[in-house]
Structures are given as C-alpha cells and as structure tokens.
Amino acid sequence: xxxxxxxxxxxxxxxxxxxxxxxxxxxxxxxxxxxxxxxxxxxxxxxxxxxxxxxxxxxxxxxxxxxxxxxxxxxxxxxxxxxxxxxxxxxxxxxxxxxxxxxxxxxxxxxxxxxxxxxxxxxxxxxxxxxxxxxxxxxxxxxxxxxxxxxxxxxxxxxxxxxxxxxxxxxxxxxxxxxxxxxxxxxxxxxxxxxxxxxxxxxxxxxxxxxxxxxxxxx
Numbered sequence: 001x002x003x004x005x006x007x008x009x010x011x012x013x014x015x016x017x018x019x020x021x022x023x024x025x026x027x028x029x030x031x032x033x034x035x036x037x038x039x040x041x042x043x044x045x046x047x048x049x050x051x052x053x054x055x056x057x058x059x060x061x062x063x064x065x066x067x068x069x070x071x072x073x074x075x076x077x078x079x080x081x082x083x084x085x086x087x088x089x090x091x092x093x094x095x096x097x098x099x100x101x102x103x104x105x106x107x108x109x110x111x112x113x114x115x116x117x118x119x120x121x122x123x124x125x126x127x128x129x130x131x132x133x134x135x136x137x138x139x140x141x142x143x144x145x146x147x148x149x150x151x152x153x154x155x156x157x158x159x160x161x162x163x164x165x166x167x168x169x170x171x172x173x174x175x176x177x178x179x180x181x182x183x184x185x186x187x188x189x190x191x192x193x194x195x196x197x198x199x200x201x202x203x204x205x206x207x208x209x210x211x212x213x214x215x216x217x218x219x
Contacts, residue, residue, distance in 0.1 A: 019049055020057040027066045027077055028166045029132060034079045038067060065164045085168050088161040093207035095154050096142060101200035103148035104191050112192050115144050119184040126177030134173045135166060141184060145191075145203075169210060180206075 023043065026032050040054045047054065058075050061067045065084050069075045118141035125133035146155060173180065183206055190199035 015049065016053045016056055019047055019053040020060050022047060023054075023057050023061060024064075024066065024163050027061070028135075028163055028170070032077045034077050036077045038075045038077065040075075061163075064160050066167075080167060085165060088164045089168075089207055089210050091157060091161050092165055093204045095157055096145070096207055097200045097204035099142075099145040099149045099151075099154060100187070100191065100203040101196055102151075103145045104194070104196045104199060106148045107145065107191060111144050111148060112188060115141050115188045115191075116185075118144075119181060119188065122184065123178070123181040126173060126181060129174075131170050131173050134177055135170065138169075138173070138180070138184075142203075165207075165210065 023032075023038075032038065038058065040051045040058065043054045044051045058067060058069065062069045062075075065081075065088070066078055067075050068078050118137045122134050122137035122141065125131075125137055146158065183202065187199055187202045187206065190202060
C-alpha cells in the first residue's frame with residue numbers, strides 16, 4: 001500500500017530510552033542478579049513492548065559491561081568485576097572533574113540551589129536507608145554541572161560507564177552515605193565560592209575513591 005503523504009513518523013527514541021533505563025535500573029538495583037539469563041521475549045512481555053527495543057537496550061547494556069552477550073546463544077547479567085569497576089570509576093572521575101571545572105562559571109544561583117536541594121534529599125534518603133532515593137538524588141546533584149557543560153561526548157561517556165559503577169555505589173550509600181553528603185556539601189560550597197580547581201579536585205575524589213569489589217571485600 002502507498003505511504004500516506006505527510007504521515008507523522010513514530011518517535012521511537014523515548015520508547016527505546018525508556019526500555020534501556022528500565023533494564024539498566026533492574027540490573028543496578030539487583031532485580032536481575034549477576035549470572036541471570038535475560039531472554040528478550042520475556043523482557044518484552046514484562047515491559048509490554050516488542051522485542052526490537054529490548055534487543056537494542058541489551059546491546060547498549062553490553063557496551064556498558066552490565067550484560068554479557070553470546071551471539072545466537074544467550075545474554076546474561078555480568079558479574080561484578082573489580083577491574084572493570086575500577087576502570088569505569090576512573091573514567092567517571094575524570095569526566096565529572098572536567099564538567100565541574102569547565103561548567104562552574106556557567107552555573108547560576110538556581111543551579112547551586114538545585115544542587116543543595118538534591119543533597120538534602122540525598123542525606124534524608126541515606127538517613128532513612130532508602131538507597132534507591134539516595135542514588136536518584138546523587139545522580140541529580142552531579143547532573144547539574146554535566147548539563148551546564150553541554151558536551152555530548154562527556155554525556156556519552158557517562159551514559160556508557162555510569163551504570164557499571166552504580167552497582168558498586170549502592171554499597172557506599174548503605175555504609176558511608178553520611179560522609180558522602182558532607183563531601184557533596186563541600187563540593188557545592190567550593191563551586192559557589194568560585195574555587196574552580198578545588199571543586200574539580202573534590203569532584204574527582206568523590207568518584208575516584210569509590211571502593212571496588214576487591215577493596216570492600218577486605219574492609
């Protein structure tokens with residue numbers, strides 16, 4: 001049949017991204033455990049979508065290191081690999097330091113206020129033992145500088161490696177969240193005062209000092 005002229009194309013971007021986020025979060029929060037096999041048909045039924053966006057999401061997750069795909073055989077949730085986490089952590093530290101260094105001068109008072117509000121919610125979530133809410137607030141806080149930087153390359157790198165580190169970060173917020181809230185406040189104060197290099201250094205340390213599986217196992 002002929003295609004009707006002027007027909008609006010279906011925007012699949014939001015669907016594709018939503019499916020990716022749902023699967024990513026289910027791995028990060030432990031709904032899907034390391035070693036568990038993921039079947040695109042079952043995932044599609046669970047999410048109420050076709051298999052195509054699920055397969056696309058699994059490819060993205062493989063690129064992030066959250067799943068391991070054997071073509072034509074199986075896709076499984078990856079084990080937590082200490083070296084992979086360290087590598088991803090170091091990349092995130094560098095990217096967030098860059099974002100803070102380059103974007104600090106562009107941040108408005110409203111931006112600073114949003115960071116402080118996110119940190120208040122983070123501290124409240126830690127106190128309540130709500131790790132999911134703490135992760136959400138932490139992500140919102142750090143996203144302020146990244147958004148202000150408006151660098152697609154940085155955003156792409158963070159999108160790829162952040163989920164791998166988030167699985168380990170859940171442990172930090174269970175055991176040392178109060179200290180994280182204090183360091184967040186120090187970061188915000190340095191940005192607000194215009195001490196860009198010190199702020200970038202703190203931003204780097206926030207991520208670079210995140211313990212990996214090896215270090216937490218011996219702590």
